Amino acid sequence: MKTSVIIPAFNEGESIEKTLQALYEEDWIEEIIGVNDGSKDETGKVMEKYCDQVIHFKKNTGKSAALQAGWENSKGDIIMCLDGDLRGSAVFSQRLYTSLVENDSDMVIANVPAGRQSGRGIFKKRVQAQIYKKTGRHIQYPLSGQRAFKRAHLPLFQSMRSTGFGIETVMTLQALNNGLQILEIELPFTHKEYGKAVKGSWHRGKQWLEVERCLWNYGKQH
Numbered sequence: 001m002k003t004s005v006i007i008p009a010f011n012e013g014e015s016i017e018k019t020l021q022a023l024y025e026e027d028w029i030e031e032i033i034g035v036n037d038g039s040k041d042e043t044g045k046v047m048e049k050y051c052d053q054v055i056h057f058k059k060n061t062g063k064s065a066a067l068q069a070g071w072e073n074s075k076g077d078i079i080m081c082l083d084g085d086l087r088g089s090a091v092f093s094q095r096l097y098t099s100l101v102e103n104d105s106d107m108v109i110a111n112v113p114a115g116r117q118s119g120r121g122i123f124k125k126r127v128q129a130q131i132y133k134k135t136g137r138h139i140q141y142p143l144s145g146q147r148a149f150k151r152a153h154l155p156l157f158q159s160m161r162s163t164g165f166g167i168e169t170v171m172t173l174q175a176l177n178n179g180l181q182i183l184e185i186e187l188p189f190t191h192k193e194y195g196k197a198v199k200g201s202w203h204r205g206k207q208w209l210e211v212e213r214c215l216w217n218y219g220k221q222h
Contacts, residue, residue: 004078007035008081008083012043015085016034079148080096085192086146092188096187107147107148107175108148109184111189130169143211146189157170
């Protein structure tokens, strides 16, 4: 099955080249689509070197809009979403592909193990509880951006442009409430950590607000 890998990134100049290098010669990948979400650094130029297609946004529009732009321009039977800061660990994404192909699953989600500078997990537990409340299912990795799904299910995930960092949460809710089979796997991905200081707290706070807004909107619509 042909696979399109979508990588949205905003100011990931320190990580994006190593991430793309890890994926560049993988024969299971049909195309790599980079979405430069209004970066002010070298992210876009690096993407031009390695990606089959690069979509450039003039302004930072948010993760959901960036992902959807990649989805809309993809051709693969499988659509895989990866973060731009995985660096060399991006090579483990092949397990996402094989797990989706070899198992009777519609979506596969992989974790990114928490490091020493990660938060306390309160945000994650909150999202887990809300997903359980709305679907009756416990999801271990509700916030993970490392996931793959079959193209046939793409219509379920469109029209989510304003969800920002909440897109993974809404994708998971949509999948479960439409009867899709989700498989979760553990992979040794690594990514940039924001730490527990002011910068990290601000980043997690922004994520939290966007996810809470998405959960509220989703509850009104369903």
